[in-house]
Amino acid sequence: MLAQIFPQEIWVFFVVFMRLSILLMLFPQIGRTFVPAQVRLLFALMLTFVLTPVVATQVPPLPSEIIDVLLVVLTEFLVGALIGTMARFALDSLSYAGTLIAFQIGLSNAAVFNPLQATQSILPAVFLVMMGVNMMFAVNFHHLLFIVLVESYYIFAPGQWHAIGDFTQVIVNTFVSSFTLGFRFALPFYFMSLIIYVMMGVSGRLMPQFQAFLVVLPLQILLGWGLLIVILPTVMLAFLEYYKGLFEPFLPS
DSSP states (O other): OHHHHSOHHHHHHHHHHHHHHHHHHHOTTTSSTTSOHHHHHHHHHHHHHHHHHHHGGGSOOOOSSHHHHHHHHHHHHHHHHHHHHHHHHHHHHHHHHHHHHHHHTTOTTOEEEETTTTEEEEHHHHHHHHHHHHHHHHTTTTHHHHHHHHHHHHHSOTTOOOOHHHHHHHHHHHHHHHHHHHHHHHHHHHHHHHHHHHHHHHHHHHOTTOOHHHHHHHHHHHHHHHHHHHHHHHHHHHHHHHHHHHTGGGSOO
């Protein structure tokens, strides 16, 4: 009955569009609020037209039962959400690192407009996230989206039920590893702050009348930005390596 209403070609297009649309909705470079919904929809349709002939052989025929159709739709939603969430958590490591850095260098109240989230965010976090997005485009990591999407059809075939527990474990592991990476990026600033606070304590004991805070705060900001400039290349290289390694299981050997 359903096969008479929906030809196989339309069914394949719909299945590919489901996974791709959910992925693009969560993908950091494209799924943010600064990209209009109409643009994202048009981009998803264009990519679906391009990728459908490539993965058409992996899409099963249209099921005859509604419950089987819903199962295919649900699995496509889960796979697209898995890949998109992994990519978003990876970029959030830079935002987390920038937030921790801001608290250590005295810029926790310096908020600027974040174009990726259309809200106010702390200055170092916005700087690192924008730098990370630009680096991803500069090294063609947006091409990784297409490769991962195509290869995902060979790993997670449409219509095959996958263990929710495995998906949850992957997301939890990605969340933990991303925020661990962000903390490692901010670790040098903790050591810098520790040295500065120790010096403030010593100066306070030696010269009680000395207003150390008025002198140290500008110095802390200056040293913080200087340290950030020094370690920025290492941070970006480590982030790109982590981002690529996150999707290594999806890449062809």
